[in-house]
Amino acid sequence: MSHLKPLMTVSLAALLVLSARANGQNASSPGPHMIVVKLVEKGGAMPYAFEPAIAVAQRGDTVRFMEAAGVMHNVHFTKQASGAKLGGAATSPYLMTKGQTYDLVIDGRFAEGTYEYVCQPHEAIGMKGTLVVKSGGEVASKR
Numbered sequence: 001m002s003h004l005k006p007l008m009t010v011s012l013a014a015l016l017v018l019s020a021r022a023n024g025q026n027a028s029s030p031g032p033h034m035i036v037v038k039l040v041e042k043g044g045a046m047p048y049a050f051e052p053a054i055a056v057a058q059r060g061d062t063v064r065f066m067e068a069a070g071v072m073h074n075v076h077f078t079k080q081a082s083g084a085k086l087g088g089a090a091t092s093p094y095l096m097t098k099g100q101t102y103d104l105v106i107d108g109r110f111a112e113g114t115y116e117y118v119c120q121p122h123e124a125i126g127m128k129g130t131l132v133v134k135s136g137g138e139v140a141s142k143r
């Protein structure tokens, strides 16, 4: 069993590299993107936050929520775009350990428009974010 821990460490490192590459490609490459939103601990009067607070995604993208601290957080949508049908995806499981992720695929459940979400344990102290979903094909063809 002693070989497991180094293996996990290597996998995590590889994952972080892949995430960084996915971010770097966001601006120019076609096709699905991985958009990473970190759940961070900042301290101060509003100690917890989603970073970035506003994320823009296109159909087919995946929004990856990543626990960047060691505090229990989740993602709960409080406002959906007109016509959206998130169903069970409106509330994520809890993320508890640093590096833990929750992937949300921006598929047919997501109508174009603006979504707002909160972390339920920390909603009262301002932990909230915005997701804007755009139609990828239209954006690409108009430019």
Ligand SMILES: [Cu+2]
Residues within 6 Å of the ligand: 048, 072, 073, 074, 119, 120, 121, 122, 127
């Ligand atoms: Cu939280």
